[in-house]
Amino acid sequence: MNTIQLQLYIAGRSPYSQSAIACVQEMIENYQHCTFNLDIIDVLENPAQAAEHKVLATPTLIKSVPAPTCRVVGDLNHYEDLGHAIGMPQRPKVLKSGS
Numbered sequence: 001m002n003t004i005q006l007q008l009y010i011a012g013r014s015p016y017s018q019s020a021i022a023c024v025q026e027m028i029e030n031y032q033h034c035t036f037n038l039d040i041i042d043v044l045e046n047p048a049q050a051a052e053h054k055v056l057a058t059p060t061l062i063k064s065v066p067a068p069t070c071r072v073v074g075d076l077n078h079y080e081d082l083g084h085a086i087g088m089p090q091r092p093k094v095l096k097s098g099s
Contacts, residue, residue, distance in 0.1 A: 003035045005065035006086075011058040012044050020059035020076040027079035031088055061086065
């Protein structure tokens with residue numbers, strides 16, 4: 001499988017931004033059969049890159065590779081829904097805690 005290229009646009013280190021980062025990282029961990037490259041871009045530190053990619057709100061997750069490109073804007077708090085929204089090939093394996 002090809003590497004999946006993701007860009008996560010956040011605004012600063014707010015709790016909302018940290019929650020979005022945690023959710024995307026959880027999604028990546030649960031889709032172990034895929035390879036991901038994740039770039040986290042803070043729009044406060046790099047407004048030019050946000051403007052170049054037409055990011056108008058944060059958090060925004062963009063899947064640029066493989067095609068088709070897609071973006072998810074706003075609530076990124078459910079990694080299973082997030083994976084489905086960006087067109088992952090199958091649902092992740094649910095990790096169970098305990099024995």
